[in-house]
Amino acid sequence: MGGDLKLLMAEDNEINRKLADLLFKRQGFNLDFAVNGEAALESAVNGSYDLIFMDIEMPIMGGLEATRRIQDEMGDSAPPIIALTAHAMDGDRERFMEAGMSDYLTKPIDLGALQEIISRHTS
Incomplete structure (x- = not known):
């Protein structure tokens, strides 16, 4: 499934980064990491990512x-940004979309949901 997609994940928790790295590699994806939002902004602006998990x-x-x-600096050239959250409460989806995110995934990441999100936003 991986192909040539260039993916970035902004995640501050080291264990979550290691788990995501294993999960994505098993699916054939190469995943770059940023450890906070500031690093994600710098990576997004200076890289050419197909999808960002935030x-x-x-x-x-x-x-x-x-x-x-990222949306302000990159405008229409910004890749889709997918929210990663451990708690999806009522109103969260709307908050994420208002910030410029394209979709969201709950943690821990479900493989089927991950594949669906990647397919939906990179096809």
């Missing part, structure tokens, strides 16, 4: 702020 709560700069800044 944790919501991170130190230095959270996922919503990073998403807004």
